Amino acid sequence: MTAAGPLVLLVEDNEQNRYLATFLLEAKGYRVVSASDGAQAIDVARAIVPDLVLLDIQLPTMDGYAVARALRALDQLARTPIIAVTSYAMVGDRERALEAGCNGYLEKPIDPETFVQDIERIRAEFLRGGSPP
Ligand code: MN
Numbered sequence: 001m002t003a004a005g006p007l008v009l010l011v012e013d014n015e016q017n018r019y020l021a022t023f024l025l026e027a028k029g030y031r032v033v034s035a036s037d038g039a040q041a042i043d044v045a046r047a048i049v050p051d052l053v054l055l056d057i058q059l060p061t062m063d064g065y066a067v068a069r070a071l072r073a074l075d076q077l078a079r080t081p082i083i084a085v086t087s088y089a090m091v092g093d094r095e096r097a098l099e100a101g102c103n104g105y106l107e108k109p110i111d112p113e114t115f116v117q118d119i120e121r122i123r124a125e126f127l128r129g130g131s132p133p
Helices: 015-027 038-048 064-072 093-099 115-129
Strands: 007-011 031-035 052-056 082-086 104-107
Touching: 007 015, 007 038, 015 031, 015 115, 031 038, 038 052, 038 064, 052 064, 052 115, 064 082, 064 093, 082 093, 082 115, 093 104, 104 115
Parallel strands: 007 031, 007 052, 052 082, 082 104
Antiparallel strands: none
16 A cells, blocks of 8 residues: 555636646546635645645636745745646746746646646655755
């Protein structure tokens, strides 16, 4: 028996993207809890203290940058990497995500061949880096 896989908080308002990301992550042994908006994401994050947050940037009400800043303000998430997932293709988005407290950045559309691998690379870099941003 192996230990339970890493716990992921998936913040995504699009049902199809949520379904695909959950499918790919669960296939690799991750446990996935989803939230579809920022306020819900913050509540869930406090409750479950995830090992990783996947954060859509284009969300209703509160955008992903604001969510990232709110999550970074939580002491219990100091050891949790936040990965922005966005279809924005504008110059400066990566910098904006990193400034907001994200530790990495993935572009949509999700590539099923590389999605989990890319997440694992960013998480490993974060854990090696030691201190939170
Ligand atoms: Mn969205």
